[in-house]
Amino acid sequence: MNTVRAAAIFIATAIVPLASAQDHGDGDGHHVDMIGPIQISHAFMAMPEPGAPAVVFFEIDNEGIGDRLLSASSPFAGNAEISGFTLIAGRASWQPVGAVDVPSGAFTFDPGGLGIVLQDIAPLPAVGGYIDLQLVFERAGQGMVEVELLPAGTMEHPHAGHDH
Numbered sequence: 077m078n079t080v081r082a083a084a085i086f087i088a089t090a091i092v093p094l095a096s097a098q099d100h101g102d103g104d105g106h107h108v109d110m111i112g113p114i115q116i117s118h119a120f121m122a123m124p125e126p127g128a129p130a131v132v133f134f135e136i137d138n139e140g141i142g143d144r145l146l147s148a149s150s151p152f153a154g155n156a157e158i159s160g161f162t163l164i165a166g167r168a169s170w171q172p173v174g175a176v177d178v179p180s181g182a183f184t185f186d187p188g189g190l191g192i193v194l195q196d197i198a199p200l201p202a203v204g205g206y207i208d209l210q211l212v213f214e215r216a217g218q219g220m221v222e223v224e225l226l227p228a229g230t231m232e233h234p235h236a237g238h239d240h
Contacts, residue, residue, distance in 0.1 A: 109219065109220070109221045109222060110219070111211060111213060111216045111217065111218070111219030111221075112140065112213070112215070112216030112217055112219075113138065113139040113140030113216060114136060114137070114138050114139070114140065114143065114178070114213060114216045115136070115137040115138075115139065116134050116135070116136060116211070116221045117134065117135045117136075117137070118133075118134060118135050118233035119132060119133070119134035119209065119221050119222065119223040119224065119233075120132070120133055120134070120223060120224045120225075120226050120230065120233040121133070121194070121207070121223050121224070121225055121226065122226050122227065122228050122229055122230040122231070123200065123203055123225055123226070123227060123228045124197060124228070125228070129170075129193050129194060129195045129197070130193075130194045130197060131159070131170060131187075131191035131192065131193050131194070132148075132185070132191060132192040132194060132209055132223050133184075133185050133186050133187060133191050133233070134184075134185050134221065134223075135182070135183075135184050135185075136178060136182070136183040136184065136185070137181070137182055137183075138178050138179065138180050138181060138183060139180075140180065140215070140216065141180060141215070142177060142178065142179050142180055143177075143178045143213045143214055143215045143216055144175050144176065144177055144178060144213065144214040144215075145158060145175060145176045145178055145211060145212070145213055146175045146212045146213065146214055147175075147211075147212045148192045148209060148210065148211050148212070149209075149210045150194055150207060150208060150209045150210065150223075151198075151207075151208060152194065152197060152198045152200060152207045152208070153194035153195060153196060153197050153198070154195060154196025154197075154198075155194070155195040155196055156192055156193070156194050156195075156209070157172040157192070157193050157195075158172065158173055158174065158175065158176055158190065158192060159171055159172050159173055159190070159191055159192070159193040160173045160189070160190055160191075161187065161188050161189060161190070161191070170191065170193045172193075173190070175214075176190060178213070186232075187231045187232075192209065200225060201225060202225070203225050203226060203227050204224075204225065205224075205225050206222045206223060206224055206225065207222075207223050207225065208220050208221070208222065208223070209221045209222075209223045
């Protein structure tokens with residue numbers, strides 16, 4: 077076997093598993109990411125005002141046993157915290173909650189519930205672009221999720237609720 081053909085086979089066998097590691101279902105390559113048995117879908121963030129924090133939301137389908145989301149981080153943020161929406165003295169606020177239990181089945185990080193608050197945000201791509209968010213689970217391990225940047229004020233991913 078010549079060197080060029082061997083290199084082509086090596087590259088092809090290396091790329092195929094990487095491409096299948098994310099089951100995007102809809103063909104656009106950005107709606108579903110897998111971390112072990114945990115499927116993360118429709119991850120999005122509304123564009124924040126300059127200097128303001130932003131909140132990432134997503135849907136989880138845990139096809140395994142219960143797990144815990146331990147932490148999150150992003151190369152686009154100086155700090156990322158698992159947070160819960162609260163009303164304090166009539167004012168809306170996001171408060172850190174620490175690690176969160178993720179039961180088997182469906183679980184959602186959504187406005188009015190849980191989110192990943194990003195602070196000290198670096199310059200972001202334009203609306204329609206994506207940033208990386210690393211999630212760390214107790215059992216499933218860690219993995220990167222692509223977060224779609226949507227217009228300011230967006231409260232739901234345009235494809236939320238449909239199956240992949």
